[in-house]
Amino acid sequence: MTKSIPLVRAYLRASTEQQDADRARGALLAFADSHGQRIAGFYPENESGAKLDRPELFRLLNDSQPGDVLLCEQVDRLSRLTDADWQTLRGIIQAKGIHIVSLDLPTSHQLITGNAEDTFAGRMLGAMNGMLLDMLAAIARKDYEDRRRRASEGIAKAQKAGKYKGRAIDVELHRRIRTCLDAGLPIRKAAAVCGCAKSTVQRVQANLEQEETQAQG
Missing domain, CATH: 3.40.50.1390 (Resolvase, N-terminal catalytic domain)
Structure with missing residues (x-):
């Protein structure tokens, strides 16, 4: 063999x-x-x-x-x-x-x-x-946990000072993802086409579903 x-x-x-x-x-x-x-x-x-x-x-x-x-x-x-x-x-x-x-x-x-x-x-x-x-x-x-702790402390400090605005949304990326989802592409394929993580596509999909629900209501 x-x-x-x-x-x-x-x-x-x-x-x-x-x-x-x-x-x-x-x-x-x-x-x-x-x-x-x-x-x-x-x-x-x-x-x-x-x-x-x-x-x-x-x-x-x-x-x-x-x-x-x-x-x-x-x-x-x-x-x-x-x-x-x-x-x-x-x-x-x-x-x-x-x-x-x-x-x-x-x-x-x-x-x-x-x-x-x-x-x-x-x-x-x-x-x-x-x-x-x-x-x-x-x-x-440990490095991962330390980074998260320092980030949380920084956000808390910024919030207390009224300076925290959150992470900016990549509007162009989200537009491309919406186009892919509207065309019927599955999440994995949309992520590959747009060059982003599946979690990002899932967030955009959740926002779309929420918008549709609100429109129907």
Whole structure:
């Protein structure tokens, strides 16, 4: 039976539609090339790393076979999850036999070749890599929580001073989304066409439904 050749799949994530999820593509291509590997597929998406349910991430996992590599720029691109959700994701990845390689985790770099040997040294390095991966995931979550706390404190301070006006709506983006929805496009397709997150399309759809309800009332 011929052994399948491990494939490298790159995961790219940005939190909002205003950010470029593809920003790290060049760095990931250069990293893979420096290790004599090619990237079989890119999976960019605009979703919060604090969410476990991310369509492109799970499409990558579903496409992967045992021994394949999930390549990312930084561990926080993969996870800003709570510990419980991170353990769930880690369990799924481990059960599928997928290797996580992150540019900010040097102990993982040897895994991109797919030739990690089951030796004592290899197993020790694997254990160290897993420990550091958990540590970076915990740091990423703490950073996420600290950012939210500082943002909440800043909003509260601005509200007290009467200066907080909320986040400005991208009127042009919302107009394009409305056009897509009026044309009957499903949420996922509308998000792809408009280059935004599904959550943004869902908010616009909810506003449209509310407007229709008020008009009927």
